[in-house]
Amino acid sequence: MHYLTDPWHVGFSRHALIAGILAGALCGLVGVYVVLRRMSYIGHGLSHAIFGGAVASYVANINFYLGAGIWGFVSALLINGVSRRRQIGADAAIGVVTTASFAIGVALISHVHHLTVNPDAALFGNILGVSISGLYILLGVFVFVGAVVFFRYRQLLFITFDPEVADAYGVNSKRYDTLFALVMAATIVSTLQLLGVTLIAAIIVVPAIVGRLVTDSFGKLLVASMLIGALCSVIGIYISYYNDVASGATIVLVAATLFFVVFVVTALTARRRLSRLGEDHGSADIGGGPSVHVG
Amino acid sequence: MVRIGSNGTKVRLAVVPQIEAIDWNFPVTVEEVVLLGRAADRRLVPWAPASARAEAREILDKLGIGQLAHRHIRNLSGGQQQRAFIARALMRKPELLLLDEPTAGVDVKTRHDILHLLHSLNHEGIAIVLTTHDLNAVAAHLPSLVCINRRLIATGTPQEVLTPSVLSELYGADMVVIQQEGMLLIGDVPSAFKDEHARAQHPQEVPAAHFGEQPPPHAHDEGAGHTHQKEG
Numbered sequence: 001m002h003y004l005t006d007p008w009h010v011g012f013s014r015h016a017l018i019a020g021i022l023a024g025a026l027c028g029l030v031g032v033y034v035v036l037r038r039m040s041y042i043g044h045g046l047s048h049a050i051f052g053g054a055v056a057s058y059v060a061n062i063n064f065y066l067g068a069g070i071w072g073f074v075s076a077l078l079i080n081g082v083s084r085r086r087q088i089g090a091d092a093a094i095g096v097v098t099t100a101s102f103a104i105g106v107a108l109i110s111h112v113h114h115l116t117v118n119p120d121a122a123l124f125g126n127i128l129g130v131s132i133s134g135l136y137i138l139l140g141v142f143v144f145v146g147a148v149v150f151f152r153y154r155q156l157l158f159i160t161f162d163p164e165v166a167d168a169y170g171v172n173s174k175r176y177d178t179l180f181a182l183v184m185a186a187t188i189v190s191t192l193q194l195l196g197v198t199l200i201a202a203i204i205v206v207p208a209i210v211g212r213l214v215t216d217s218f219g220k221l222l223v224a225s226m227l228i229g230a231l232c233s234v235i236g237i238y239i240s241y242y243n244d245v246a247s248g249a250t251i252v253l254v255a256a257t258l259f260f261v262v263f264v265v266t267a268l269t270a271r272r273r274l275s276r277l278g279e280d281h282g283s284a285d286i287g288g289g290p291s292v293h294v295g
Numbered sequence: 296m297v298r299i300g301s302n303g304t305k306v307r308l309a310v311v312p313q314i315e316a317i318d319w320n321f322p323v324t325v326e327e328v329v330l331l332g333r334a335a336d337r338r339l340v341p342w343a344p345a346s347a348r349a350e351a352r353e354i355l356d357k358l359g360i361g362q363l364a365h366r367h368i369r370n371l372s373g374g375q376q377q378r379a380f381i382a383r384a385l386m387r388k389p390e391l392l393l394l395d396e397p398t399a400g401v402d403v404k405t406r407h408d409i410l411h412l413l414h415s416l417n418h419e420g421i422a423i424v425l426t427t428h429d430l431n432a433v434a435a436h437l438p439s440l441v442c443i444n445r446r447l448i449a450t451g452t453p454q455e456v457l458t459p460s461v462l463s464e465l466y467g468a469d470m471v472v473i474q475q476e477g478m479l480l481i482g483d484v485p486s487a488f489k490d491e492h493a494r495a496q497h498p499q500e501v502p503a504a505h506f507g508e509q510p511p512p513h514a515h516d517e518g519a520g521h522t523h524q525k526e527g
Contacts (some may be wrong), residue, residue, distance in 0.1 A: 036318075036321060036322075150340075150341060151339055153341030154330075154331065154333075154334040154336075154338075154341065154343075155334055155335070157323075157327075157331065157334070158331050158334040160321075161318070161321050161323060161328075161331070162312065162317065162331075164312055164316065165310045165312050166334075168308055168309065168310040168393075169309070169310075169331070169332065169334055169335055169387065170334070170335025171334050171335055212322065215322065216322050216324075216367045217322055217323075217324070218321075218322045218323050218327065219341070221322050
């Protein structure tokens, strides 16, 4: 039992566990919209874009959350704007905007020689090093995103499900796309230092697709994805704490393992159900088929 | 609400998208889709009020799919899917209903049922505008047509509009129009057979002579015109 309680008694790991629960639930919640809008790559892309913003903020001596947040928001708006062109599409828009933004960060690092920022921390994250202020910002973003999803549930559902006709039903698609860009930027900026540029996409996408495998209800999917995200984070942090493995990588590996388990179990269940249906039909044919009388 | 006409009259509009454009694996039930018709209502909580649920149920019952309210949208037939989206549109109590190819990709009976449903909605006072490429089964049976191919080509009743000259301009190819017992039949012949048919019908003339206002009975090429139909 002490295996479960010990990390809660140590300051840094307690903070990491709280941050993990909040970050996992937040990414899981946002991930539902990302996956259903078929923009799974946006988490990966936007975190790279924000890396550029983080370096630029450092160079310009601006607060990381403010500078990187505005940078991320503008990048998300640019992705929306570019992907509205039918010839381009969301995936290509993400590719162009985010890699250009990432390249700005890399160029700045190589050009400004006195830069003492450690790219490893940004690329791979360090949840065990979360500060109290980082924790409060994460809590604030979690409350903000939760409120947006709760109070704008139906409008967000509409633009996710059927964006082409949303405006005809009184749902201003541009306004909600902008709100979603803000949600995405806030989510990634607040979790970037915990999970890392390269690993954050998995925490956004995996809980939603695992949830999608087990439910056909949008409301249940939101709850399931939040819980799965938080659970993967907590399990990942425990493994990281006891085995001295990088926390971000452990969380991603837990999420990926859960995905494969659920994928196999649901596939086997579906196959069993199909074969049972086949058997039922087969016996019904034998018992209930028309009889032929000769003579 | 949209403004229409020269005096800018406001009308309540609802749109039914082409069912082929919908993500049928999206995790929503029929009832959730219908309730999205009220997505713009000012309401702070995510769940719909009992009155909206009752109304949705009433509309689904009227369209004959009330028993499917809690079914996932993937588990519906083509006709049922179309009805679910018409039900969402009706939740807005529209004065004008726009439908994008409502009979595309459905079987004959479903097409028949959808057209009957639209006819009865029209009789209840809803103006209906739909797009179609199906000239024989849909366009020829509607009260008013608007033919558009980048620009307005013709408007009027099917008898006035579905003529070889209009169809030729609309589709950029010759088409055959046959009238029999008050019924319009529009046909075409693949271009590969056109010259052969023309030679067989008029051996003394060159095939190109049949193009234009009076096409031969079987002359046709592929075209890409849009026909917009109006009811009401």
